[in-house]
Amino acid sequence: MVRTRGAKSEYSGSEPDEDAVLSGDVGDVVPRRTLREGETSGLxxxxxxxxxxxxxxxxxxxxxxxxxxxxxxxxxxxxxxxxxxxxxxxxxxxxxxxxxxxxxxxxxxxxxxxxxxxxxGRGKLEFALRLQFSQRVQQPAESIEDFADELRRLGTEVGKHDADQKAQFIIGLQDANAQRYLLEKVPASFDEALQIAKQFLAVQTSVEDMQRTRQRVAPVACQNNCSTEGSGPSGLDKEFTGGAAGTHRRAPDTTGNAPRRGRTQQKHHAGLEAVFERLRRYNLTVRPDKFCRAQIEFLGFELSAAGLRPLPDEVQD
Missing domain, CATH: 1.10.1200 (Non-ribosomal Peptide Synthetase Peptidyl Carrier Protein; Chain A)
Incomplete structure (x- = not known):
């Protein structure tokens, strides 16, 4: 059936070609143009x-x-x-x-x-946005990337230039060391300031992790090689201290009681007496193991688990 201008309809002896469409305004059969290779249908x-x-x-x-x-x-x-x-x-x-x-x-x-x-629009008034930008600082649980993104968004809304965004970024950082580092480096742009801050914080975190690891490992190493508090007197303490009464015994002389070259026997023993006299006077207990060292120098002598060894200089206060 073909629609005509007189609103009458008459039957056609043949059906329209399937490559044709019927126009809604005229009684003509409009052929449909097939798409050529490489063409799109409005996409x-x-x-x-x-x-x-x-x-x-x-x-x-x-x-x-x-x-x-x-x-x-x-x-x-x-x-x-x-x-x-x-x-x-x-x-x-x-x-x-x-x-x-x-x-x-x-x-x-x-x-x-x-x-x-x-x-x-749901946006805030411009002065309120400007105030929010100037007061924007990094929150305790906020990453530096999230802080930078939010600050950039606020700055763009209120028309702040890159230099203003960079300055507010440095001011708003939580880490004071990162702030000082950025002020020393003087970054040229907001993006550069962000990259420098990220690198600095990454290095700082690595150093802190190393320090925490060292603090955990050092006491264990000291316990394996040295005496610890509360474990009783070490062997060296027993040589120097003699019980609750505070009496002191002499440490063995590894030199075989022979004076050091250039020193008389009398001076040698006088030096030993000076060491023990000061230990008694100040109620001192010398424990090289507490320094995580095998020996220490004290009043002109080298103290170790093996005993006392005089140093070249005279005993001095």
Whole structure:
């Protein structure tokens, strides 16, 4: 059946070709153009692959996100600027469309966009955003990357330049050492400041881990090689201290009771007596093992588990 201009219908003796479509306005059979190789059916625009337009805007939606998607659609499909306003109006609900019509025929796309942001936007007032930017600091549980991303977003919204964002980033860092390091390095940009801070904090964390590991390992090594507190007197203590009464015995003389060359026997023994006299006077217990060392120098003598060995110098206070 073919539809005619006189609204009458008449039967055709043959069915339309399956490569043809019926026009809704005229009684002609319009042949369907087949796609040639390499052609697409509207899935590619002038600017590249076709991009789906955003959904219909209503007052309950986030107008900032919607406008961003509209910009993407217009850019990817290379839509001429003269059509932007008409496309915007076609993608809003009836209520918003009426409001846009009230802006007048001379309204531009940018004016309509500003109206939508002012009327339906959820953004804060500019001075409030500026205050939030100037007070933004890194939170205790916030990573340096998240802090930088949020600061960059706020700075972009209030029109802050890269230098302002860099300065606020350094001021807002929680780590004071990282702040001082950045002030010394004087980074040229916000991105460079972020990279320097990340490298510094990574090195600092590694050093702290090494120090904690050393603190855990050192006492164990000292316990294996030395006496520890509360384990009773060591062998050297027993040579130097003689019980609760505080009496002292002489340590064995590894020199065979022979004076050191250049020193008389009398001076040699006088030196030993000076050592023990000072131990008694100050109620001292000399334990080289507490220094994690096999021997120490004390009042002109070398003290070790083997005994006392005089040093070249005289015994001095």
């Amino acid at each position: 590619a625009g002038r600017g590249g692959p076709w991009c789906q337009p955003p959904g219909t805007l209503s007052s309950g939606m986030d107008v900032d996100v919607w406008l961003g998607r509209l910009d993407d659609y217009l850019a990817v499909n290379a839509v001429p600027e003269t059509r932007w306003l008409a496309i915007m109006k076609s993608l809003v609900d009836d209520k918003i469309y009426k409001n846009l019509r009230c802006l007048g025929p001379s309204c531009s796309f940018e004016q309509a966009k500003s109206y939508l942001l002012r009327r339906y």
